[in-house]
Amino acid sequence: MNSIITIENLSVRYQQTLALNNITLQVPENVRMAIIGPNGAGKSTFIKAILNLIPAKQHKLSFFNDLTLKQARSKIAYVPQTSEVNWHFPTTVKDVVTMGVSSNRWGFQSVSEEQKVVVSHALEAMELTDLSNRQISQLSGGQKQRVFIARAIAQDADLYFFDEPLAGVDMKSEAIIMAQLKEFQDKGKTSLTVHHDLNSVPDNFDYVLFLNKEVVAIGPTVDVFTRDNIDNAYLNHSQPNNIEPSSKQSGLHILGVDQHV
Numbered sequence: 041m042n043s044i045i046t047i048e049n050l051s052v053r054y055q056q057t058l059a060l061n062n063i064t065l066q067v068p069e070n071v072r073m074a075i076i077g078p079n080g081a082g083k084s085t086f087i088k089a090i091l092n093l094i095p096a097k098q099h100k101l102s103f104f105n106d107l108t109l110k111q112a113r114s115k116i117a118y119v120p121q122t123s124e125v126n127w128h129f130p131t132t133v134k135d136v137v138t139m140g141v142s143s144n145r146w147g148f149q150s151v152s153e154e155q156k157v158v159v160s161h162a163l164e165a166m167e168l169t170d171l172s173n174r175q176i177s178q179l180s181g182g183q184k185q186r187v188f189i190a191r192a193i194a195q196d197a198d199l200y201f202f203d204e205p206l207a208g209v210d211m212k213s214e215a216i217i218m219a220q221l222k223e224f225q226d227k228g229k230t231s232l233t234v235h236h237d238l239n240s241v242p243d244n245f246d247y248v249l250f251l252n253k254e255v256v257a258i259g260p261t262v263d264v265f266t267r268d269n270i271d272n273a274y275l276n277h278s279q280p281n282n283i284e285p286s287s288k289q290s291g292l293h294i295l296g297v298d299q300h301v
């Protein structure tokens with residue numbers, strides 16, 4: 041198996057909270073992987089620790105078989121939760137997407153004609169062309185998500201991380217985003233997506249990581265997306281005390297599990 045990410049013994053602690061405990065896993069190349077688990081399971085922490093955005097306990101981590109994060113960084117794109125972005129920053133949709141192609145984050149004057157075409161295609165793919173000159177503060181939730189996904193498309197990475205790209209989005213945006221994940225895979229790329237709707241996992245992801253502070257299961261959707269693993273991830277693990285059940289867990293009800301975590 042060609043491993044695009046190899047992780048050994050990754051643990052993360054925030055003061056009193058052990059967010060991730062001794063994660064060891066491999067992600068194969070060219071999968072469309074969903075990261076699922078209840079609120080507070082450590083899904084966002086997992087992505088941030090892999091990308092060295094937060095400190096983790098001593099562990100081993102390699103990308104594209106044997107590259108360090110520093111060596112692999114130019115091949116990696118990350119789309120954070122929209123809540124982590126300063127939407128009042130005075131900039132336009134097009135300028136944000138242009139950041140995907142510009143090595144000098146704010147030096148748009150250095151963008152070549154070729155790069156402008158890449159930006160234009162990314163805007164088109166996310167159906168944002170008409171909104172190109174709009175300030176990012178004046179976008180709907182779904183449009184905001186699509187702006188950052190367009191930036192990731194423009195980056196032309198090989199490995200993509202999406203943290204809850206469907207949070208707060210309308211159905212149109214959801215369809216556009218899911219189609220884009222498929223397109224990434226068709227182009228040989230790998231994506232890891234924090235996802236909350238269990239019902240839509242089988243149709244949209246071919247690989248699944250069930251996470252609840254520890255790895256509950258990981259593998260092809262057809263093998264690991266089972267009732268037992270869902271129960272193990274959502275019901276059988278002890279939960280952090282500070283987590284409130286939320287609407288994000290509605291997928292559980294639809295699947296017929298009647299207990300809250």
Ligand SMILES: Nc1ncnc2c1ncn2[C@@H]1O[C@H](COP(=O)(O)OP(=O)(O)OP(=O)(O)O)[C@@H](O)[C@H]1O
Pocket residue numbers: 054055057058059077078079080081082083084085086280282283288
């Ligand atoms: N900056 C922080 N300081 C302290 N604790 C934190 C911090 N960030 C996250 N945590 C805690 O770490 C645990 C894992 O959080 P994380 O956000 O990774 O979970 P998650 O699975 O992404 O949750 P959700 O589905 O609600 O987004 C939770 O108990 C959370 O409260």
